[in-house]
Amino acid sequence: MAALTPQAFHILIALADRDQHGYGIMQDVAARTSGKLRLSAGTLYGLIKRLLEDGLITELRENQRPEKPQDDERRRYYRLTPLGRKAAKAEVNRMAELLEQARAYGLVAKSN
């Protein structure tokens, strides 16, 4: 399994609290990054394909899809797998550790 890229990590975050379809993931990421990261179709589905192959996310089966009013029938929904959650957490820890070290060296501006 290759290392998590920032874009893939964003997808995992987007799926952390709810199942989403591709367009939902894209909007989520754009909203969280204030529009700085906008995943276009090719990049988004390329990443989804690789996350599926690596078992970090899974596609929802017919009986797992959201209830009728929320379910957009044309779309495929994705969910974070336990492995995906573990990978995301590991990435978060790695980043937190890095942040801690940076802070110890005075590289992080103090926020109040």
Place this chain on the structure above:
Amino acid sequence: MDWLPNQTKLFRAMLYCYPAEFRHEYGAEMEHLFQDRLRSEPRWRLWLDTLTDVAFSAPKEHWEILRSDVRYGARVLAAMPGFSAIVLLVIALGIGATVSIFSLVNAVLLRSLPYGHPGELMYLWSPNPNFKGVPDEMGPTIADFYGWQQQSHSFSAMALLRQRAVNVVRDSVASRVEAASVSGNFFQTMEAWPQKGRSLDTGDDQPGHEHVAVVSDEFWRSQFAADPAVIGKHFQLNRQDYTVVGVMPHDFGYPFEGDIPYDHSGFRQTDIWLPAAYSVKDKTDRTNFESADAAIGRLKNGVSVAAAQAELIAIEARFQPLYPEMWKGWTALVKPLVQTIVGPVEKILWLLLGAVGIVLLIAVSNVAGLLLARATARAHELGIRTALGAKRSRIIRQLLTESLLLSCTGGAFGVALAYGLVHVLTSLNPGKIPRFESATVDGRVLLVAAALSIATGVAAGLGPALSSCGPNISDLLRRGGSRVAGGSHRGRFAFVVLEVALSVVLLAGSGLLIRSYIQLEAVDPGFSRASLTLKPNLDDRYNTSESQASFYKMFLEKLQTLPGVKYAGASSALPLSGGDSMSFIKTRGNENSKEIVEDRSVTPEYRKAIGTPLLRGRDFDLHDLNSKAKVVMVNAKFADTYFHGRNPLGEQVCICVGSSDAASWSTVIGVVGDVRHTALEEAGKPQMFQPTTAGDSFAIRYDIPTKQVVDEARAALRSLDPALTLEATTMNDVIKASNARRTFQTSLLTGFAAVAVMLALVGLYGLMSYTVKQRKAEIGIRLAIGSPRSRVLTLILGQGLRLTGYGLLIGLACAFAMTRLVSAWLFGVESNDPVTFVVVPLFLLAVACCACLIPAWSATRIDPVQTLREE
């Protein structure tokens, strides 16, 4: 909102940039996402985003699939090392050989010459239609050249060149260097500039200023150890002091061997360029027939070759009254330089490239056969993958990736092989092919190798890939793949027939060349191969014909007294040396004719020294040298041509320019055998010999080792003048050099034919072994019901030979049509030579028989009981 469907359609079309697999999986989703964005985002931003996204993500998806296919393919191929090794070997051989020959074509024909705008450069010749048997490509006389330069308006520059060997002394060692005297504007005309210092200019070719030299990169490295401060250094050339003013780049060595038609210097390339300083008198003197070896003009923009030639002809016509009566008739001929240089070798190089292309085609067909067999064996695996939902296009892509993996790896080995082969080929130096030795595996060659590797992978892999996806899956799974054998079998039969047919073409071509070679080897050249020829290089100190003659006479006397030397003689021109001298003659009864014949001045012992037989009469003796009564010897061809069956002894010949008084008539005292002078292929022409005391070319017969006699001769020369150098070659080497190109093309084509036959046999053997394996059950049953083993043997053998037969028929038909391509190089055989066309098929049948015998024999060893049990 009617723009929305159109934009979606455009996006849908763009999805074709992605791999089919990816498109099928996510295409619809991506389209929805695009539509959603289309409703909520500005169009320009969406399209900018989308275009950038497709440009980056589509290649990435392709790359991902390729990577996984390559990984999978490498695992599959590593699991069958024998198969992979054979395929790699065949591809490496095919591509290596093709790339090597291509690098020769590249060096000689495709790489542009190191002169600015070479298309504008023209050779300016001065033919004389009155001189029969003399080539048109004769350089103009010095006076005519300067006349043209002054009066012509078609050329922006015009330069002349004379080749000469010079003796350079460095650290008290004399060496012979190939040089050219050129007019001061030579480098400007060629648009070739030095890497160091300056080139020559028009101030250098003035008498008194000519002791400057431009040297080649090779000379600078060998004689001055690549000294960066070489400009301004002095060196001794023909015992005179010269200053180096410039060093040319490494690729400039004009004229190279073969650059000047009918160049008899034998120079490989030029290492020193000296100014040719002519006085005003020299430039107008038409009683001196000194001529340039080549005159080069740079055609002005917009002037046609024909117009330039017409102008020079008109100018030359005005000069004719200035010539003595016998020497009138000069005219002008303008020919493009590039075409003149590469024209004579173009055909042979393309022929070799075509031949090696056939070898590659056989290799490709061989690999295709192997891959087909492999695909058949893998039918079960592929069937399962199809059953699990793999798309046909995906499987074809996977199989093509595997064949490309093989062909590109094989191609890489091929390039490595080509590095070695090019080195071997250039060291074989077939002679007189300009820039042949500069052949290397350069960028263009690598590009061709890459293209050939990919083409080979696709050509060899496509058929097997398509055929393996054809069959019904359930059928396949049920029968374990045996059903596909029929289809792929036919494919493999076709490949083997093609291989045999192509190798017949190559075999017939090389057979004809080999037959020509043997015929030529059997030719009697009219001299002995054992004779040794010697040529001392006199320098400018020997500047009168008297001083030269007296030196040559002393040297000959020294040679005659050397221990081990039986005969020593001298002549004005040696056979196959390229040198020649011609004279006008008249015979009694034909006093008004103006015949031109090869004329030699020879010393009395020369005939015995060179080994030409005496047919009638006697040799010259010392008395003839001093006698007032003039005598000549002639060859058999001369006697036949001019005396028509009469006894030539006592007949009279006049060697005359204009006059025909009694004093210039000579009596024939002897007739010698015909000597092949220009080339072994060309029958001897009428020749006449006059007695002399000295000539510049020496021949000796000896009964001690060659090296010893050469050392003695060198010592003898040194004792007379230590600053001179001596060239020594046996006539055997002279013959070899004159046959070098024929030897080269014959051996190369034979090599290709051998590889072709070997590949075809490997293909045939592989197919027959496979057939036996496939028909094991059938053969087992045949044996079980009492069929004799000999019957099984003939069954398999018959099948193999039938395929060979089809290949032979097709191949022979093609060969009949194609051998005329080699007719220009044939000697003593016709292009439809019956011997070749009988021996080639017989040979192929015999070797095909051997290739089929092993599988056929193994078929007879099949155990019927065990086979039936397995069934």
